[in-house]
Amino acid sequence: MADHFHAGLVDDLARGRGVVMLLGARDTGKSTFARHLVGAAIGNGTTAALVDADIDQTTVGPPACVGLRLFSSGDDPTAAIEPDRLHFVGAIGPERVVLQQVVATAALTSHARGSADLVVVDTTGVISGVAGETLKYHKMELCRPEVVVAFQRGAEAEPLAGMLRRFFGAEVVLVAVDPEVRPSDPERRREHRAAAFAAALGPPLQKWRVRDTVFAPTLPDGLDLTRLDGILVGLQDGTGTCLGLGILEHDDGGVRVMTRHGEGMRGLRLGTLRIDPETFDTRRVRLGELMFGV
Numbered sequence: 001m002a003d004h005f006h007a008g009l010v011d012d013l014a015r016g017r018g019v020v021m022l023l024g025a026r027d028t029g030k031s032t033f034a035r036h037l038v039g040a041a042i043g044n045g046t047t048a049a050l051v052d053a054d055i056d057q058t059t060v061g062p063p064a065c066v067g068l069r070l071f072s073s074g075d076d077p078t079a080a081i082e083p084d085r086l087h088f089v090g091a092i093g094p095e096r097v098v099l100q101q102v103v104a105t106a107a108l109t110s111h112a113r114g115s116a117d118l119v120v121v122d123t124t125g126v127i128s129g130v131a132g133e134t135l136k137y138h139k140m141e142l143c144r145p146e147v148v149v150a151f152q153r154g155a156e157a158e159p160l161a162g163m164l165r166r167f168f169g170a171e172v173v174l175v176a177v178d179p180e181v182r183p184s185d186p187e188r189r190r191e192h193r194a195a196a197f198a199a200a201l202g203p204p205l206q207k208w209r210v211r212d213t214v215f216a217p218t219l220p221d222g223l224d225l226t227r228l229d230g231i232l233v234g235l236q237d238g239t240g241t242c243l244g245l246g247i248l249e250h251d252d253g254g255v256r257v258m259t260r261h262g263e264g265m266r267g268l269r270l271g272t273l274r275i276d277p278e279t280f281d282t283r284r285v286r287l288g289e290l291m292f293g294v
Helices: 008-015 028-044 098-113 129-143 158-167 186-201 286-294
Strands: 020-022 046-053 065-072 085-088 118-122 147-152 171-176 208-209 233-238 242-251 253-259 269-275 281-286
Touching: 008 028, 008 147, 008 233, 020 098, 020 129, 028 046, 028 118, 028 147, 046 186, 065 098, 085 098, 085 208, 085 233, 085 242, 098 118, 129 158, 147 208, 158 171, 158 233, 158 269, 186 242, 186 281, 208 242, 233 253
Parallel strands: 020 118, 020 147, 046 118, 147 171
Antiparallel strands: 046 065, 065 085, 208 253, 233 242, 233 269, 242 253, 269 281
């Protein structure tokens, strides 16, 4: 099942153990490579895990979450991939949620290390600038991959690869992007994201009335609850695990959450997205502005 363009690398990595982290800008073929690598590993009789930390164009679980799926012989990593575990981030870009993104990726990678021989970590397409390099640095620091594969057109990944080589002991492999991989336009990315949110938040939904004491961050006293209409939330089970997504709705002086995952929820984590429940398009919001007007 190895990807033809990277067949040799896939075969080499599939015989290894530990964590392989994939880096690269948008539309460089990371997710396809990840599925091929997982397929090759389980084809060899190796247990494998995929940690999908691309919170925008997700393949495991819904957007705004890091997802984990464990695979064994006979599984098909090219089919629709339902997560075994989720960790809520609450955004579709890492720029303002570097801490949440790093913690989510590290937590699921740590869990996967204890459950699989080979762990493949797919990451976001943000690899440059302060946000991109800070994000990848701290992911390296906490996930401690044995191998990093950095995909690039031209030389755009070389500054990041150089930084990681200076500060960490992992093997960093720079590879060219498969010529068959074509960049997608923003509209196609929006459509993919909306379809993924629709799959997670479309009907049938139940509505659960929630107290204003169940949120993280805590709601300030006197907050106009109408401002919470349409805000994305992650439903938490009380053990640090995200059960799934929900959308807040102001109703009759209180707040309800529309979700498929109300059973077992103990708390709600506020995201930084407002979602249209009909089109599933998103708009970013600042929590400070939402709750405190700053």
